[in-house]
Amino acid sequence: MSGTFLGMPGGFPANAAVAVQDSQLRYNLRKATHTIRGKRVKAVEELPDWMELRAAGKAIKDHTLRHLDRYLLQMEEAVTRAGGTVHWARDAAEANRIVTDLVKATGEREVVKVKSMATQEIGLNEHLAAEGITAYETDLAELIVQLGEDFPSHFLVPAIHRNRSEIREIFLGKMAEWGRPAPPDLTDDPPALADAARLHLRERFLASKVAVSGGNFMIAETGTLVVLESEGNGRMCLTLPETLISVVGIEKLLPTWRDLEVFLQLLPRSSTAERMNPYTSTWTGSAEGQDFHLVLLDNGRTGVLADEVGRQALRCIRCSACLNVCPVYERTGGHAYGSVYPGPIGAILTPLLRGFDTELDASLPYASSLCGACFDACPVAIDIPEVLVDLRAKVPHGRVERAGMKVAGWVLNNEVRLAKAQRLATRFRKLVPKRLPGPLSAWTDTRDLPDIPEESFRDWWERTRRSERSGRPRNEGGRGVSEER
Amino acid sequence: MRVALFITCVNDTLFPGTGKAVVSLLRRLGCDVDFPAAQTCCGQMHVNTGYRDEGVRLARHFTEVFAGYDAIVAPSGSCAAMVREQYPKLVQPGSRGAAAVAEVAPKVYDLSEFLLDVLKIDDVGAYFPHRVTYHPTCHSLRSLHLGERPTRLLRNVRGLELIPLGGADECCGFGGTFAVKNPAVSAAMCADKVRNVLDTGAEVLCAADNSCLMHIGGTMKRQRTGVRIMHLAEILAATEER
Numbered sequence: 058m059s060g061t062f063l064g065m066p067g068g069f070p071a072n073a074a075v076a077v078q079d080s081q082l083r084y085n086l087r088k089a090t091h092t093i094r095g096k097r098v099k100a101v102e103e104l105p106d107w108m109e110l111r112a113a114g115k116a117i118k119d120h121t122l123r124h125l126d127r128y129l130l131q132m133e134e135a136v137t138r139a140g141g142t143v144h145w146a147r148d149a150a151e152a153n154r155i156v157t158d159l160v161k162a163t164g165e166r167e168v169v170k171v172k173s174m175a176t177q178e179i180g181l182n183e184h185l186a187a188e189g190i191t192a193y194e195t196d197l198a199e200l201i202v203q204l205g206e207d208f209p210s211h212f213l214v215p216a217i218h219r220n221r222s223e224i225r226e227i228f229l230g231k232m233a234e235w236g237r238p239a240p241p242d243l244t245d246d247p248p249a250l251a252d253a254a255r256l257h258l259r260e261r262f263l264a265s266k267v268a269v270s271g272g273n274f275m276i277a278e279t280g281t282l283v284v285l286e287s288e289g290n291g292r293m294c295l296t297l298p299e300t301l302i303s304v305v306g307i308e309k310l311l312p313t314w315r316d317l318e319v320f321l322q323l324l325p326r327s328s329t330a331e332r333m334n335p336y337t338s339t340w341t342g343s344a345e346g347q348d349f350h351l352v353l354l355d356n357g358r359t360g361v362l363a364d365e366v367g368r369q370a371l372r373c374i375r376c377s378a379c380l381n382v383c384p385v386y387e388r389t390g391g392h393a394y395g396s397v398y399p400g401p402i403g404a405i406l407t408p409l410l411r412g413f414d415t416e417l418d419a420s421l422p423y424a425s426s427l428c429g430a431c432f433d434a435c436p437v438a439i440d441i442p443e444v445l446v447d448l449r450a451k452v453p454h455g456r457v458e459r460a461g462m463k464v465a466g467w468v469l470n471n472e473v474r475l476a477k478a479q480r481l482a483t484r485f486r487k488l489v490p491k492r493l494p495g496p497l498s499a500w501t502d503t504r505d506l507p508d509i510p511e512e513s514f515r516d517w518w519e520r521t522r523r524s525e526r527s528g529r530p531r532n533e534g535g536r537g538v539s540e541e542r
Numbered sequence: 543m544r545v546a547l548f549i550t551c552v553n554d555t556l557f558p559g560t561g562k563a564v565v566s567l568l569r570r571l572g573c574d575v576d577f578p579a580a581q582t583c584c585g586q587m588h589v590n591t592g593y594r595d596e597g598v599r600l601a602r603h604f605t606e607v608f609a610g611y612d613a614i615v616a617p618s619g620s621c622a623a624m625v626r627e628q629y630p631k632l633v634q635p636g637s638r639g640a641a642a643v644a645e646v647a648p649k650v651y652d653l654s655e656f657l658l659d660v661l662k663i664d665d666v667g668a669y670f671p672h673r674v675t676y677h678p679t680c681h682s683l684r685s686l687h688l689g690e691r692p693t694r695l696l697r698n699v700r701g702l703e704l705i706p707l708g709g710a711d712e713c714c715g716f717g718g719t720f721a722v723k724n725p726a727v728s729a730a731m732c733a734d735k736v737r738n739v740l741d742t743g744a745e746v747l748c749a750a751d752n753s754c755l756m757h758i759g760g761t762m763k764r765q766r767t768g769v770r771i772m773h774l775a776e777i778l779a780a781t782e783e784r
């Protein structure tokens with residue numbers, strides 16, 4: 058994946074510890090996520106057959122992923138037949154090289170961009186910049202992020218961590234460097250901010266000859282690409298320039314237009330809480346007279362496909378519902394996840410795609426309390442907690458922790474050992490310090506420990522049962538004692 | 543009907559009062575409960591922290607110990623969910639112990655499920671004249687789908703005033719080892735939970751899981767809020783005589 062975020066030192070806990078201290082960020086995030094949360098629930102409750110739709114979405118994606126080889130070839134053939142060119146990119150480097158070469162072949166030095174996760178994943182903008190090509194983001198929030206020399210922190214609202222007065226500052230300070238300056242009397246009134254962005258971007262749309270996009274869906278039967286957006290900037294990028302290059306992950310396929318129908322219901326309601334998406338653009342090959350190139354991106358996806366538990370992550374339609382309901386994301390924001398994919402889906406998708414090589418990636422499967430809110434909200438029923446727990450079993454564990462868990466497992470697997478440990482704790486109960494040492498100090502930093510009781514439950518049971526006259530033998534149901542193992 | 547109590551290792555060691563409350567409550571309702579002494583732990587901490595092999599061993603031990611009972615009652619939504627929802631995935635079908643899991647796991651009930659769905663009792667005859675708010679812990683809510691069961695039981699407790707908790711369905715930030723592995727986020731989540739609890743003006747915070755209560759209660763105690771934590775079983779066991 059891209060090097061964009063990799064510069065961050067320390068794992069998720071360290072990033073998160075910094076983020077939770079930022080009260081402005083916490084306020085912005087809380088306000089934004091809670092607003093969208095309530096709206097999403099309403100939009101979903103409106104449909105009596107939501108659970109059926111969700112099951113259909115899951116089934117369609119699972120079927121497509123099962124037969125991805127076949128559908129990809131069908132897609133390639135259909136795009137080619139319609140006059141487009143299909144390129145296959147194994148990884149980020151290959152995809153970047155393909156796009157750069159295509160842009161260079163046009164002789165242009167500038168491209169306009171439709172918001173796309175895939176191009177962020179491969180770090181395309183940075184790569185193009187190194188080759189002397191400037192990529193202009195045209196989605197309002199992406200524009201804010203780009204002007205602010207910042208990273209996106211949410212799928213849908215990449216500048217969710219910014220409030221309007223911060224945005225005004227960014228526009229006033231930076232717009233002039235990239236094109237038409239912001240009006241000097243700009244206020245932080247949202248319509249005024251949107252107006253400034255509109256004027257700034259419109260010049261760019263009219264001047265640009267090359268556009269780069271991603272794609273929400275690809276329809277294999279006709280070779281059609283589908284982009285959903287809500288500002289109309291996408292429509293301009295997709296239609297005005299002479300050359301269009303779309304970089305799309307191979308998991309974005311759907312077999313037919315009928316399948317798309319399900320997702321055109323699931324996606325808007327889950328992401329923006331709208332009944333219908335405002336701008337849905339579809340195009341097939343070079344039908345509109347454009348020179349069209351499709352770059353099919355693997356970049357770790359076939360590896361994920363081979364992972365029996367993890368492969369369900371490839372069903373993701375990037376609606377961001379899981380981010381919006383996540384109590385961890387709400388407190389940390391997206392940057393702490395160190396990837397273009399933040400929140401619950403990021404905590405599984407990032408390590409699935411790029412492994413556990415960095416401290417950060419190895420810590421992501423633990424960036425969750427397993428509360429399950431993400432699974433409930435996901436429109437394609439990705440059991441994120443299940444994948445998190447599975448990844449935790451695969452990630453290398455620290456030596457100290459491993460030893461501790463082994464001892465705990467040994468004690469807990471035998472009632473005699475457990476009873477002995479409990480009696481030991483009871484005996485020294487008065488000696489337990491208020492603050493624990495080592496990694497356990499993380500508990501006592503903010504919480505008191507519970508008092509250790511004078512007697513464990515099992516000892517109480519044993520003692521009171523003995524004094525009872527009842528002759529009925531206990532434990533008749535199961536085995537009375539366990540064997541050593 | 544042969545009923546077993548699965549106390550859970552946390553309750554056994556740290557909250558024996560909850561176990562005693564379950565025993566006295568069920569006896570009062572005419573249900574004799576057995577305590578298979580060989581029981582230990584459901585293995586949730588190990589599995590959720592990434593130590594699956596230890597978890598599988600504990601799961602096999604659990605199903606051996608509790609084989610043959612008609613119902614297994616646990617005063618913990620989280621541990622009940624672990625056994626009923628996670629065991630069938632953990633001990634893969636076809637592997638050793640899978641048949642025992644298929645036999646035992648569906649018979650595990652959280653206390654409120656056992657009272658309402660098995661015994662069909664929604665008024666346990668309890669008396670507890672205090673202002674109480676209820677936190678419906680995540681696994682009770684989203685794994686077991688306990689829904690209104692615990693609050694239905696609480697509403698029928700004489701003298702008890704149940705005050706709704708704001709942001710009730712939000713996680714308290716415990717999450718087992720999450721509390722230690724991501725302490726900053728865990729504490730931030732708990733701070734919001736505590737604020738919501740204090741806003742209710744309740745004297746007692748009740749839940750069906752002592753682990754979450756230990757986390758929220760430990761924070762409230764550190765802040766000297768004066769709000770008490772009590773497991774649902776302890777409130778339901780309380781009567782006018784005691």
Ligand code: SF4
Pocket residue numbers: 327372373374375376377378379380402431434435436437438439
């Ligand atoms: S994992 Fe599910 S909820 Fe999260 S972004 Fe993907 S589709 Fe949406």
